[in-house]
Each structure stands twice: as C-alpha cells, then as structure tokens.
Amino acid sequence: MALNGKIAVVTGAAMGIGKAITEILMQNGAKVALLDVNKTAGDSLKEALDKQYGQEKTMFLCCNVESEEQIKAAFQKTAETFGKIDILCNNAGMLNESTWEKTISINLVGVIRGTYLALEHMSKLSGGQGGVIINTASMAGLGPLPSCPVYTATKHGVVGFTRAMAAASTASGYGIRFNSLCPSFVQTDLFTTTKSNLGQFSNLADMTQLIIDKLGMLNMSEVAESVLELVTDETKNGEALLVMPKRKQYMTFPSII
Numbered sequence: 001m002a003l004n005g006k007i008a009v010v011t012g013a014a015m016g017i018g019k020a021i022t023e024i025l026m027q028n029g030a031k032v033a034l035l036d037v038n039k040t041a042g043d044s045l046k047e048a049l050d051k052q053y054g055q056e057k058t059m060f061l062c063c064n065v066e067s068e069e070q071i072k073a074a075f076q077k078t079a080e081t082f083g084k085i086d087i088l089c090n091n092a093g094m095l096n097e098s099t100w101e102k103t104i105s106i107n108l109v110g111v112i113r114g115t116y117l118a119l120e121h122m123s124k125l126s127g128g129q130g131g132v133i134i135n136t137a138s139m140a141g142l143g144p145l146p147s148c149p150v151y152t153a154t155k156h157g158v159v160g161f162t163r164a165m166a167a168a169s170t171a172s173g174y175g176i177r178f179n180s181l182c183p184s185f186v187q188t189d190l191f192t193t194t195k196s197n198l199g200q201f202s203n204l205a206d207m208t209q210l211i212i213d214k215l216g217m218l219n220m221s222e223v224a225e226s227v228l229e230l231v232t233d234e235t236k237n238g239e240a241l242l243v244m245p246k247r248k249q250y251m252t253f254p255s256i257i
C-alpha cells in the first residue's frame with residue numbers, strides 16, 4: 001500500500017512514539033490528522049510540520065481518547081477536510097498503576113472506542129474504502145511486566161482485540177487490516193515518568209530495571225519503521241509485531257480450534 005494520497009489519523013500524536021509515527025507517515029506521502037489531549041505540544045508539532053511539509057498536509061485536533069464525543073468529532077473533521085480516512089493508529093497510552101482505572105480507560109477502552117468509531121468511516125460495509133488500523137500495544141501485551149499488572153492487562157487486551165477484529169474483518173468484509181505493534185522499552189516521557197507511577201508495585205522498580213538493562217532501549221526510528229511495515233505490507237493482517245533493539249518478530253500464537 002503506497003502512502004501518497006492516503007489519509008491517516010494518529011492518536012497520542014503530539015509526543016513520543018505517536019510523533020515518530022506521524023513523521024514517518026508524512027515522509028512517505030500521507031496527510032495526517034494529529035489527535036492529542038496535549039494542545040501545547042500538538043500545536044508546536046503542527047507548526048514544525050507546517051514548515052517542512054506545508055500547512056495543508058496536517059491538522060491538529062485536541063482530543064481525549066476517553067471521550068466518545070471528542071473522537072467522533074475529530075474523525076468527522078478529518079473526513080470532511082481530507083475527504084476520507086485510510087489509516088488509523090490508535091497509539092495514545094499511559095502507565096500508572098495507582099490510577100489503574102484510567103490506564104484501562106485510555107489504553108484499552110480508548111483503542112476499542114477509536115476502532116469502532118473509525119469503522120463508520122473506513123469499513124466497506126458503511127460506504128468507506130477500507131484501509132488499515134494499527135494499535136500500539138507493547139511487549140507487555142505478549143508477556144508479563146511484573147511491576148505493571150494493569151498496564152500488562154491492557155496491552156494483552158489490545159493484542160487480543162486486534163487479532164479478533166482482524167478475523168471479524170476478514171469474515172465480514174470490512175476491507176480493513178488490523179495489526180498490533182509490540183515494542184520493548186522506548187525512551188519517551190511515558191518511560192521516564194513511570195518509576196513514580198508504579199503504586200503498590202514500586203518495590204519492583206529494581207527488578208524492572210534489570211529487565212530494562214537486559215533488553216536495552218529501542219530508538220524511535222526502529223519503532224516507526226515497524227509501523228510503516230505494518231501499514232504498507234498488505235499481506236499483514238491480525239499480526240502482533242514484537243519490536244526489540246535490532247530485532248523484530250511476527251508472533252505466532254497457539255491454535256486452539
């Protein structure tokens with residue numbers, strides 16, 4: 001799938017991994033609607049992108065993925081301005097084991113909400129042209145991060161939801177591919193602020209640091225390249241792509257039936 005003329009929506013686009021996803025999609029010719037709850041960071045990224053690509057290539061929409069109303073309005077505005085939606089990256093996320101209900105609300109419910117609302121624009125069953133949805137999970141969607149049980153649960157949820165949606169899409173004819181991205185640790189704000197967000201599991205910070213030391217840190221471009229692959233490779237549907245420093249792997253899962 002070539003990206004020239006394609007329209008993408010990225011949530012959590014103002015910083016970190018979402019910003020890197022936005023940049024690689026634009027480098028490859030897509031127009032991008034940047035959705036984020038942080039208006040200051042979003043406006044400043046939009047300004048920088050305008051200088052490089054021109055004003056008409058992006059829009060920033062202040063949007064909290066916890067709000068059905070705000071996501072709906074943002075998708076509507078994107079479709080009205082750019083004509084359609086081809087690509088959705090449900091990327092917004094947080095890690096806080098103290099405010100764990102909010103972690104579930106953003107990381108899992110936000111991905112489900114975004115996906116269902118996007119179907120109204122993208123699914124061939126609703127008059128859309130199909131496309132691809134990439135959900136940012138984590139390596140913690142494939143194995144346990146002991147200091148972060150609720151975060152781990154949300155990311156396992158994202159991987160399972162994405163695989164089931166891929167199967168539903170194939171069976172029903174949505175014309176949409178669904179893949180999840182499972183990076184190991186990446187040097188972003190989420191990573192640097194987490195030590196103070198472990199709540200009752202803060203005693204496990206040193207153990208987590210040992211895992212970090214063993215796995216190493218990913219750079220943002222490795223993560224963005226993997227997203228580009230999941231977006232453009234039309235053979236990929238229902239995949240969970242594990243991304244680690246200098247290594248990536250499409251996961252296989254046991255077949256139960």
Ligand SMILES: NC(=O)C1=CN([C@@H]2O[C@H](COP(=O)(O)OP(=O)(O)OC[C@H]3O[C@@H](n4cnc5c(N)ncnc54)[C@H](O)[C@@H]3O)[C@@H](O)[C@H]2O)C=CC1
Nearest residue numbers: 012015016017037038064065092093138185186188189190
């Ligand atoms: N940093 C890491 O080590 C890893 C992060 N991830 C996942 O990658 C995704 C992005 O994380 P990072 O870039 O590291 O975080 P980050 O904190 O650097 O950036 C997250 C962005 O999402 C936005 N955001 C947060 N809550 C939002 C909401 N309710 N509505 C809309 N926007 C919201 C923030 O304003 C920010 O711009 C998350 O889903 C995270 O779980 C996955 C694996 C590793």
Ligand SMILES: CCCCC/C=C\C=C\C(=O)C/C=C\C/C=C\CCCC(=O)O
Nearest residue numbers: 138139140143145184185191194205208
């Ligand atoms: C004490 C500091 C904690 C820092 C954690 C910060 C961010 C983590 C973000 C993630 O999404 C986690 C990424 C990778 C690790 C996930 C699992 C590791 C163990 C997997 C296994 O044992 O199979």
